Amino acid sequence: MGNYHQPVMLQECIEALDIKPHGTYVDVTFGGGGHSREILKHLGSKGRLIAFDQDVDAQQNLIKDDRFEFVDQNFRYLKNFCRLHGAIPVDGILADLGVSSYQFDQAExxxxxxxxxxxxxxxxxxxxxxxxxxxxxxxxxxxxxxxxxxxxxxxxxxxxxxxxxxxxxxxxxxxxxxxxxxxxxxxxxxxxxxxxxxxxxxxxxxxQELEVLKDFLLQSAEVLGAGGRLVVMSYHSLEDRLVKNFIAKGKFSGEVEKDFFGNDQKPLDAVSRGAVTATADEIKENNRARSAKLRIAVKK
The missing domain is CATH 1.10.150.170 (Putative methyltransferase TM0872, insert domain)
Incomplete structure (x- = not known):
């Protein structure tokens, strides 16, 4: 797995999920399985992890664990497949966007x-x-x-x-x-x-990466249970802007909508002020971490 993809900000992602031992979690970008393996370490015997990946090459990294279920689909179908697996609501969703090191390294x-x-x-x-x-x-x-x-x-x-x-x-x-x-x-x-x-x-x-991301974010707010965490890592400003706006406003442009009493109408609250970025030491070890921005939100 290490040759497939070195996960960026692994510990920061795990901390951001605030994992409950018996909770249900979704890793929508399985890839080399680095994040999934770490999530499983924090889950008890009744915990569940559902992982998505549309790239057939990712299936060489599948994990043999009764608590682990794999969905070979694009994460824009998050809600449908969580429902199919009887996994709504979930306690946390992790998305590590972009292309894996493995995909970049496969010349063909x-x-x-x-x-x-x-x-x-x-x-x-x-x-x-x-x-x-x-x-x-x-x-x-x-x-x-x-x-x-x-x-x-x-x-x-x-x-x-x-x-x-x-x-x-x-x-x-x-x-x-x-x-x-x-x-x-x-x-x-x-x-x-x-x-x-x-x-x-x-x-x-x-x-269709930006359309897929929008679909995913809208569905994530519906799939998460109250107090559930959304953790998204992006690598360029276009993605990060969509994530930032959705967490702040519940939509991708314009101002946040308010109800009759003037309360913000949005499903999530930001957990961290601004984006979390990688340490200098990690960037030295893994250059891909340089552009990574991690945003964390909690379902109201």
């Missing part, structure tokens, strides 16, 4: 700028849409939107135009093809950062 998955492979980026390998299709079939306006919003790229319009023009000479199939097509737009000295933003934008579109 096409997640990383380090390897040349076919453009893919599907977290669920059964999904129909992949990055190659996005790059080669989306119109210029849609590509502009994706790169501007999801990648927060300054020259998103030029980037979209360059890709649409470049694919006239032949399909953009591999990571190298894409790099070569857009090479004239990449700022000198900031190659890695720029390409990471391009890849992030494509990955978010392929996996």
């Amino acid at each position: 998955r096409g997640f990383s700028i380090r390897f040349d492979a076919e453009l893919d980026m599907r977290m669920n390998q059964m999904s129909e849409l992949n990055a190659r299709q996005v790059v080669n079939t989306y119109g210029e306006a849609d590509l502009h939107r994706i790169f501007g919003i999801y990648g927060e790229i300054q020259n998103a319009k030029s980037l979209a135009k360059t890709i649409v023009t470049g694919r006239l000479n032949g399909e953009i199939v591999t990571v190298a093809d894409l790099k070569n097509t857009i090479s004239g737009l990449i700022p000198r000295g900031k190659e890695n950062k720029y390409l990471a933003q391009v890849f992030q934008a494509l990955r978010i579109e392929v996996n």
Whole structure:
């Protein structure tokens, strides 16, 4: 499991869940199983842990434990499968968003700028849409939107135009093809950062990551019992903003709604002031922890 993915802020996540020995918990991003194994250590004989992961590769890490149940689905179906497993309400939900180290390290998955492979980026390998299709079939306006919003790229319009023009000479199939097509737009000295933003934008579109996160957050508030904890770790500002707004307002934009008496109408209260971040020592050990932000909320 350690080679699959090193969990970020493991102890902080466990503390944030405030685990009750006989409680029911959900790990919606099972991956290498690091968080799940740690949760199980804190559960008694009557505790339950339900884990979600849509990536078939994660199943090589399954845990043999009577208290553990695995759901091979995207966590946007949280409520349906918790209901199916007779697990509502739950006492805590943990989400470690983003791509696992394992997924980045598998060259053929096409997640990383380090390897040349076919453009893919599907977290669920059964999904129909992949990055190659996005790059080669989306119109210029849609590509502009994706790169501007999801990648927060300054020259998103030029980037979209360059890709649409470049694919006239032949399909953009591999990571190298894409790099070569857009090479004239990449700022000198900031190659890695720029390409990471391009890849992030494509990955978010392929996996519908922000829509999935919104679905999950809305359902988490319905699945949690009173006093239950929601613990979410994100790695870029787009995700973190959605989590922050939902905890603060019960929705993703606008102001918090109030009832007739002026009380806030929102299902969760923040437990920590602001986001929890990794220690300097952890960042030294695991560079992925540098961008991680952990937010904790409790169901009213």
